[in-house]
Amino acid sequence: xxxxxxxxxxxxxSVGLDTVETRAGKRxxxxxxxxxxFSVAASFLAPVRLTGIVGTDFPEAHxxxxxxxxxxxxxxxxxxxxxxxxxxxxAQDFSTRTTLDTQLNVFSxxxxxxPPAWTDSPYVFLANIDPVLQLSVLEQAxxxxxxxxxxxxxxxxxxxxxxxxxxxxxxxxxxxxxMLLLNDEEARQLSGEANLPAAARAIRALGPRAVVIKRxxxxxxxxxxxxxxxxxxxPIENVVDPTGAGDSxxxxxxxxxxxxxxxxxxxxxxxxILGSVLASFSVEDFSLDRFKRLDLSQIRERFAAFADLxxxxxxxx
Amino acid sequence: xxxxxxxxxxxxxSVGLDTVETRAGKRxxxxxxxxxxFSVAASFLAPVRLTGIVGTDFPEAHxxxxxxxxxxxxxxxxxxxxxxxxxxxxAQDFSTRTTLDTQLNVFSxxxxxxPPAWTDSPYVFLANIDPVLQLSVLEQAxxxxxxxxxxxxxxxxxxxxxxxxxxxxxxxxxxxxxMLLLNDEEARQLSGEANLPAAARAIRALGPRAVVIKRxxxxxxxxxxxxxxxxxxxPIENVVDPTGAGDSxxxxxxxxxxxxxxxxxxxxxxxxILGSVLASFSVEDFSLDRFKRLDLSQIRERFAAFADLxxxxxxxx
Numbered sequence: 001x002x003x004x005x006x007x008x009x010x011x012x013x014s015v016g017l018d019t020v021e022t023r024a025g026k027r028x029x030x031x032x033x034x035x036x037x038f039s040v041a042a043s044f045l046a047p048v049r050l051t052g053i054v055g056t057d058f059p060e061a062h063x064x065x066x067x068x069x070x071x072x073x074x075x076x077x078x079x080x081x082x083x084x085x086x087x088x089x090x091a092q093d094f095s096t097r098t099t100l101d102t103q104l105n106v107f108s109x110x111x112x113x114x115p116p117a118w119t120d121s122p123y124v125f126l127a128n129i130d131p132v133l134q135l136s137v138l139e140q141a142x143x144x145x146x147x148x149x150x151x152x153x154x155x156x157x158x159x160x161x162x163x164x165x166x167x168x169x170x171x172x173x174x175x176x177x178x179m180l181l182l183n184d185e186e187a188r189q190l191s192g193e194a195n196l197p198a199a200a201r202a203i204r205a206l207g208p209r210a211v212v213i214k215r216x217x218x219x220x221x222x223x224x225x226x227x228x229x230x231x232x233x234x235p236i237e238n239v240v241d242p243t244g245a246g247d248s249x250x251x252x253x254x255x256x257x258x259x260x261x262x263x264x265x266x267x268x269x270x271x272x273i274l275g276s277v278l279a280s281f282s283v284e285d286f287s288l289d290r291f292k293r294l295d296l297s298q299i300r301e302r303f304a305a306f307a308d309l310x311x312x313x314x315x316x317x
Numbered sequence: 318x319x320x321x322x323x324x325x326x327x328x329x330x331s332v333g334l335d336t337v338e339t340r341a342g343k344r345x346x347x348x349x350x351x352x353x354x355f356s357v358a359a360s361f362l363a364p365v366r367l368t369g370i371v372g373t374d375f376p377e378a379h380x381x382x383x384x385x386x387x388x389x390x391x392x393x394x395x396x397x398x399x400x401x402x403x404x405x406x407x408a409q410d411f412s413t414r415t416t417l418d419t420q421l422n423v424f425s426x427x428x429x430x431x432p433p434a435w436t437d438s439p440y441v442f443l444a445n446i447d448p449v450l451q452l453s454v455l456e457q458a459x460x461x462x463x464x465x466x467x468x469x470x471x472x473x474x475x476x477x478x479x480x481x482x483x484x485x486x487x488x489x490x491x492x493x494x495x496m497l498l499l500n501d502e503e504a505r506q507l508s509g510e511a512n513l514p515a516a517a518r519a520i521r522a523l524g525p526r527a528v529v530i531k532r533x534x535x536x537x538x539x540x541x542x543x544x545x546x547x548x549x550x551x552p553i554e555n556v557v558d559p560t561g562a563g564d565s566x567x568x569x570x571x572x573x574x575x576x577x578x579x580x581x582x583x584x585x586x587x588x589x590i591l592g593s594v595l596a597s598f599s600v601e602d603f604s605l606d607r608f609k610r611l612d613l614s615q616i617r618e619r620f621a622a623f624a625d626l627x628x629x630x631x632x633x634x
Binding site: 094215229232237317 | 362408409411503511513514515518526532533535536544546547553554555583586589590616617620627629630631632
């Protein structure tokens with residue numbers, strides 16, 4: 001699916017079963033989890049290595065979906081017990097969502113262990129899990145085959161729960177990653193700054209040379225050595241299910257980096273748009289369903305639509 | 318100040334005295350009002366004709382500020398009584414503002430009357446006032462010197478108060494304007510649609526061929542015959558006072574249209590950026606103070622920074 005020249009992209013994070021209700025309907029026990037959205041979104045651009053854990057109840061159909069996208073599941077443990085489950089309901093206008101239930105199940109004992117062959121992964125994404133586990137995966141990835149095999153680019157996500165409850169571990173992790181992706185509320189919470197450019201400045205002082213602040217339908221902002229870059233969200237009239245949009249953004253973003261094998265400011269800007277493109281498809285159906293009928297020509301088309309969305313003439317004033 | 322080739326831009330709206338408190342400080346009885354922000358912002362790009370009303374207490378210094386920006390005040394009535402006053406306080410993080418006091422004063426009897434020479438104004442902006450008064454100004458502008466002098470482009474703003482309380486009059490007005498500018502909450506209220514592209518579609522069906530939805534620090538969206546255009550807000554780290562940002566946006570937007578004498582989709586997109594540029598300057602100080610030390614070279618520089626803010630390479634996927 002992805003071009004053979006792309007470098008492998010390693011992701012660790014949750015794989016779960018979601019029960020979701022939105023104005024568009026309700027779905028029970030559908031494929032969910034940050035690493036699921038990330039992997040399949042990224043798979044359109046680069047070969048993905050997925051590290052996670054599921055129970056014996058994890059449906060074969062979901063495994064097949066990963067297979068159809070050539071997501072390597074050598075790092076996906078299957079253990080006795082039930083798969084991680086999340087259930088939530090969105091407000092009619094999608095402005096808020098309420099979590100009805102979270103069952104960690106087998107996820108509560110997750111101790112990620114990379115397959116030995118994966119320790120050479122040049123691109124690494126640590127999705128939103130306990131920063132202690134994120135750090136453990138990073139250390140395994142760094143122990144590959146010597147200095148030359150150190151990851152070239154490591155990005156991580158996080159959430160309010162870890163910012164509040166495991167701040168010291170998170171700060172330790174942040175010193176060692178190239179980029180942090182988080183949403184606006186998390187950026188404010190982590191930095192103590194209400195203003196987003198100020199928050200990004202404070203977060204970059206903690207370690208990551210790049211910070212991406214995701215703002216849902218207000219788009220995403222990138223702060224890095226190449227300045228500030230604003231990617232709008234693609235205006236979608238028929239939003240079906242926003243679950244996983246941020247993770248799909250991460251997948252499109254990191255997928256482009258891995259495909260290009262380059263982390264120059266120009267490539268990172270383009271990665272922001274690919275992230276927005278994949279996120280925009282993700283919300284058009286429940287679970288990962290939109291990705292099942294997505295192909296590269298549609299991605300290409302929406303990338304062009306994005307270019308048009310922000311295009312204006314560089315006139316003389 | 319503006320190039321002599323630009324066409325005159327007529328605005329009607331409030332001119333007032335604001336008392337504002339933000340995390341950056343407090344100012345009492347400073348120049349405020351939608352038409353004030355609009356006029357001075359637009360004045361950098363086109364000659365402005367201001368229609369409004371003030372009381373005998375209106376300070377000479379404010380009149381001089383308009384004069385310094387060549388804003389024509391032939392339509393600014395001065396009547397016995399006190400000038401419109403508004404007072405408000407912003408939350409530390411600028412996420413909300415609370416109105417402490419509103420005194421309509423002379424504004425409550427405002428019956429706008431265009432100077433006869435102004436009925437030929439080719440570009441008209443009806444700032445947020447009672448839609449009955451907006452319609453009255455539009456009718457006066459349309460009565461100019463026959464068909465050839467009909468306004469070429471009419472835009473209006475509105476607010477929740479009129480959407481709720483004078484809906485029928487507002488709908489009558491909307492049938493006769495080319496463009497409506499409003500914020501996201503107003504767009505949802507007017508259309509009954511939570512989703513912004515859906516709201517814009519519904520509003521365009523009411524009359525205006527173009528709709529601009531202002532979203533504060535999330536930027537602005539334009540929906541018109543040239544498709545959708547997204548203008549990010551320029552990231553400003555030191556926001557001092559957001560009052561009037563939306564009106565300054567309107568001024569920059571209409572100022573560019575009047576300067577170019579053209580309402581093609583390409584010009585309207587560029588106008589969105591000029592609107593964002595003027596709004597971004599507006600919030601950098603209290604009242605209209607930032608405009609006092611603004612010049613065209615700074616506008617040019619920020620326009621270029623905007624181009625960089627959204628620039629990405631149009632690569633092959």
